[in-house]
Amino acid sequence: MRRLRAILFQIHWLLGLGAGLILAVAGVTGALLSYEDAIGAFVDADLIRVAPRAENLLTPDALLARFHAQHRGTVVNLTLSAEPGTTAMMRLGRDPATDQRPPSLYLDPYDGTVLGAARTETVFATIRRLHRWLLLPGDGKGWGRTLTGLSVLALLMLFCTGLYLRWPKVMSWRIWLKPNLRQWDRPTYWSLHSVAGTWVLPIYLIIALSGLWWSFDGYRNVVTALLTRGETITRMADGKPQSGMEKPRSVGSESKPPPGRKEEALGAPGAPSLDTAWAAFRAVQDGHFIRATLLLPAGFTGPVRVRSENPNGWRDDTRIEAATGRILVREVGGERPLGVRIAGNMLDVHSGRFFGPLGPPIFLIAALLMPLFLVTGLLLYIGRRKAKARRRSSAPPIAAATSGLRPRA
Secondary structure, X not given: OHHHHHHHHHHHHHHHHHHHHHHHHHHHHHHHHHOHHHHHHHHOHHHXXXXXXXXXXXXXXXXXXXXXXXXXXXXXXXXXXXXXXXXXXXXXOOOOOOOOOOOOEEEOOOOOOEEEEOXXXXXXXXXXXXXXXXXXXXXXXXXXXXXXXXXXXXXXXXXXXXXHHXXXXXXXXXXXXXXXXXXXXXXXXXXXXXXXXXXXXXXXXXXXXXXXXXXXXXXXXXXXXXXXXXXXXXXXXXXXXXOOOOOOOOOOOOOOOOOOOOOOOOOOOOOOOOXXXXXXXXXXXXXXXXXXXXXXXHHHOOXXXXXXXXXXXXXXXXEEOOOOOOEEEEEOHHHOOXXXXXXXXXXXXXXXXXXXXXXXXXXXXXXXXXXXXXXXXXXXXXXXXXXXXXXXHHOOHHHHHHOOOOOOO
C-alpha cells in the first residue's frame, strides 16, 4: 500500500509540474473567454445602443444593401435584436490577402449607418487561440491542440491520484472542506492545495470532460453518439441528417470553414433573399427571442438558417425555405432531450452557462483558481527538496558509515 501511494505521489507531482503551466494558462484565459460577451458589451456600450425612433426598422436585405453601399467587406452572418434601439451586427469574412477576419461592425438598425467596429474581438481572438492552441503555429492543426488535449488528460489523472492521496484515515468534513490557514508554511500550502482541490473537483471534472470535445475528434464522436443515442443533433424536414454537424460559432470566433468550402456571403450575387425567411421566423417566434443570427447554406442551396437565443437562455435552430418562407425545421432548445441539448451546447457546458445564472461565476472562480494549484504545488515541491537536503546534511557521519552508505552531496 505504501509503495502504491509512493508511485501515485510521484505521478501526481510529475504531471502537476509538467502540465501545470498549460493548465494555469488555460484557466485564466478560459475565465476571460467566459465573460467575452459581457466585456464586449461594456467596452462597446456606445455602439450597441441607439436612441429608439418611430420609424420602422430596416429589413435584413435593406441593411445588407446599405452596408454594401458603404463597404466592400463580405458579410457572413447578420445578428438582429428583438429589443428596440439595439444595433445590428455584421460578422465579416476573412480577408483573402491576409486570411485574417476583420472585426464585426455595428449598424444603425433604422438607417443602416455603420457605427463602428467591435473593439474587443481581435483581443479575444488572440486569447482564444492561446486558450485552445497556445498560440503555436498551425492553430487547430498544430501541436498546440495536442498539447492542450494532453494537459486535460493529465488533469483527469491528477483528479484520480489526488483523490487517492487526499483520502483521510479519519472521515471528517473539516478535513475535506476546511483549510488550515493558521500560519503560512508547508502544512498551509498542502491544506490550500488539497481543500481547494476538493471544492472545485466537480467543476474541473465538467470542464475537463467538455474541453476534450475540441481536442480529439474521436472523443467528440464517441461522446456525441452516447449523448444523442445515434440521433443527429439537427435533421432536415425530410428526416435526412446534414452532411456535417455545424457547431454554433460566437461572434469573434477564429474557427475557419472546412477546407474547400468558402464562407457564403449575405447579399452576394446569387444569394437568396433574407426578408421572407426573416418574416417567417418572426411569425413563428412571435417575439419570444432576444437576438437572432441569420446564416446562408453552403453554395446558396438549401434553407436559410436562423439561430436564436430565448429569454430562458436556450438557443433555438430554425431552417427556413428562402423563396417561400416555409419552416422546414424548428428545434426549440429547451424541448430537446437532455443529451442532445448537451451535445448541441457543449461550449455552454464548458463555460458554465448551461447550468443557469450561477454557472458562469462559479466556473469563473474555479478557472481563476487553477494557478493556485501550480503555485502551491511548486511550493510543496521546493519544501520537500529543502527538507531532504536538511536531513542529508544533518545525518551523523558515523551512522552513514555503519550503514555502509556514503553520505550524499
